[in-house]
Amino acid sequence: MTDKFGVGICMEEIQKELSKENGEDIPEMLIETLLWNGIQGRIDVTAVKEECIARLYIENIRKRLVGYGYKEGLVHLYVIGGGGCLLWNYIELASKADVTYITDTCAKRV
Numbered sequence: 649m650t651d652k653f654g655v656g657i658c659m660e661e662i663q664k665e666l667s668k669e670n671g672e673d674i675p676e677m678l679i680e681t682l683l684w685n686g687i688q689g690r691i692d693v694t695a696v697k698e699e700c701i702a703r704l705y706i707e708n709i710r711k712r713l714v715g716y717g718y719k720e721g722l723v724h725l726y727v728i729g730g731g732g733c734l735l736w737n738y739i740e741l742a743s744k745a746d747v748t749y750i751t752d753t754c755a756k757r758v
Contacts, residue, residue, distance in 0.1 A: 655683065655730040658705040662698050669697070686737030699738065706739045726750060 659679055666674040683702060687695040709731065718725060727735050728750045736749060 655734060658702060658734065659683065661705065662701045665697060665701060666694060683737075684733045702734055702738045706734055709735070710739065720744070721746065724748065 659676060662679050662683075663674055663676060666679070679698065682690075682695060682698050687699050690696075713725070717723070723746070725747045727747065732749050732751065
């Protein structure tokens, strides 16, 4: 099942919040790196704010999955597309045996 709750929504939320705090437009390219790679130990205000918003977004994805019948431990989850990097970096699903990430989809932005 495909749900229109793309990573762009998370990007817009982060961009809006950071732009409001800094009083200027923050370009997407500054946000994308943290979404794709996680904050990697960074503790600056920008990284922490981005992580907080990303985790809220991911929690909403988890609720949607449960709403569609996902039951951790009973259902094998296949993650495809741009949101996979968020699930990988910001939620405790990455190490689970019943979750498969399909990354070779040419779905990345170039």
